[in-house]
Amino acid sequence: MNDALITDLRAAVGDAYVWTEPEQMAPHLHEDRGRWTGTAIAVAHPGSTDEVAACVRACAQAGVAICPQGGNTGLVGGGMPDGGVVIATGRLNRIRNVDPLNATITVEAGCTLAAVQQAADEAGRLFPLSLASEGSCQIGGNLSTNAGGTAVLRYGNTRDLALGVEVVLPDGQVLNALSALRKDNTGYDLRDLFIGAEGTLGIITAAVLKLFPKPAARVTAFAGCAGPADALAIFDILRARAGDSLTAFEYLERFGVEMVLTHARGARDPMSAPHPAYCLIELSSPDPDADLEARMENALAEAIEAGLVTDAVIGASEAQNNALWALRENMSEMQKHYGASIKHDVAVPVGRVAEFITQGVAACLDYMPTMRPCPFGHFGDGNIHFNLTRPEDMSDKDFLSHYSAFNRIVHDLVVSMGGSISAEHGIGLAKREELLRYKDPVAMALFHKIKQAIDPQGLMNPGKVIAPESKEQP
Known part of the structure; x- marks a missing residue:
């Protein structure tokens, strides 16, 4: 049966674009973080919508599972196949x-x-x-x-x-x-x-x-503060003073910044002294005459007067703006130098972000006092990457064995605050059982009905989002 399917796939997209050798398929069978490894009988690379449709028809006729895959940069295993055919979309690039x-x-x-x-x-x-x-x-x-x-x-x-x-x-x-x-x-x-x-x-x-x-004016600031409660108050000031020009408001803590300063090439501390936490703020406008720097300075001055900001720098050029952003953008990659991380991509209402970080860190430290918390993320929309780095004296394997326990601590708190266990990374394999635990049962029943109506054979990326073992649940 597989031979016939491979023949049909090659007829659909051409021999050169159907890979079956292990070394060819390998890049499509490994997730970047190393948590999941998949298997497949073939990887097909269609070059048009018609070719995608032909591949899907061939798989449907053979009753073989399909795993759609883009750039394979996902973080929850959603693009990892479990047998079947990977349909890679990279040639659909027009x-x-x-x-x-x-x-x-x-x-x-x-x-x-x-x-x-x-x-x-x-x-x-x-x-x-x-x-x-x-x-x-x-x-x-x-x-x-x-x-x-x-x-x-x-x-x-x-x-x-x-x-x-x-x-x-x-x-x-x-x-x-x-x-x-x-x-x-x-x-x-x-x-x-x-x-x-x-x-x-x-x-x-x-x-x-x-x-x-297209923005014609842009200003970026990096402000030191005491922690998440002050950061939330700073955000409220910026939102009131900057309005629609407030493009981004990111929260970082010192441990995460030190990771970047230690390991990212060319990274420099923009401040003369360390601070417990930081806000990375960007204002932008399509108006080239918008005085964003004055708007930023006035808002930060108000925050300083209120005792919320302890020090701040404003980028004087695009190069300096980019250097400030690099402190945030390199954080996830630099975490790899500190051993295994247990990562949570969660969201709570913006008004409860500070409360969530404070309570979440305290609860996780109570469970494992030598664990190193590294919360950071999109403070202004309530999405926090609540990452936990292993203790220095613990192996990666031993630390990761606590994944379920930390999930329960963090996700219970998130849901109690009216939040979501996945904010922007998806469910994939990593959170499908968690979704079953926390999602409204009526919503889960609708998920199953929709899946059954559109994909009655259950061939489209099976095992992702909806756990197979939950298929018969009401």
């Missing part, structure tokens, strides 16, 4: 249309995020989604996980940046919902079924995305 007047760009799913940003920039517009992996992650994956990034505060998640999608369904049909309309009240919004579904309902092959005026 910019189909740029419409500056309608402020839209139509792109194929395999375009890297950086390529979409560049195409928008060349048209004098901005595509605001920004992630540390933007040079390798693909827009189809960003849509499938509803990625967030550093500019959610101003522009929203990927879902908010999409107007329409083109999707190959599990039976090989193509849903053309590539609408460039801001208003379309003709029934169910099918687009939102597939954004955030992690490839479990179909394969996004193209999308119409929103563009925005």
Whole structure:
């Protein structure tokens, strides 16, 4: 049966674009963090929507599972196959249309995020989604996980940046919902079924995305403070004084900053003395005459007078702005130098972020006093990467054996505050049992009904988001 399927796949995309040798498939079978390794009978690289549809039809006819895969930069195992065929979207990399007047760009799913940003920039517009992996992650994956990034505060998640999608369904049909309309009240919004579904309902092959005026003025500040409660008060001041020009507000703690200063090439401390925590703040405007620096200075002066900011620096050039951002963007990568991390990508209402960090750190330290907490993230939209670094005197294996215990501490607290156990990374394999524990049972029942209606064979990225063992639950 597999031989016949491989023949059909090669007929669909060409011999050169169907890989079956282990060394060829290897990059598609390993997740970057090393937590998951997959298996597959083949990796297919279709070059068009029609070729994706042909591959899906061949798999459906053979009853073989399909794992859609973009740039393979995911953090929860959502792109790891468990047998079956990987359909890699990297060859779907065309910019189909740029419409500056309608402020839209139509792109194929395999375009890297950086390529979409560049195409928008060349048209004098901005595509605001920004992630540390933007040079390798693909827009189809960003849509499938509803990625967030550093500019959610101003522009929203990927879902908010999409107007329409083109999707190959599990039976090989193509849903053309590539609408460039801001208003379309003709029934169910099918687009939102597939954004955030992690490839479990179909394969996004193209999308119409929103563009925005290109910022003509930008100012970045780095402010030292005592901790999360003061940072939240600083955010409130900036939000009131800067309004829509407040593009980003990131929270960092000293331990995380020291990781970057120690291990990232060229990193320098912008301040003369260390502080327990920091706020990374960006204001931007399409108005070249907007006096953002004065706006930032006035807001920080108010925070200093209130005893909230202990010291602050404002970037005097794009190079200095980028250096300040590098302290934040390099943090996840530099954590690898400190051994295993137990990572939580969570969100709580913005008004409870400081309370969550304080209580969460205290509860985790009570459980393991020598654990090193490293919370950081998108403070202004309530999304915190609540990462826990292993004790210096503990092995990675021993520390990771406590993953479930830390999940219970952190996720129980998050849910008690009306939060979410996944803010921007998705569910994948990592959190599917956690989703079953915390999600409203009525919502889970609807998930199963939708999955059964669209993918009755259960072939589309099986085992992700919805745990197989929960399939028969009401």
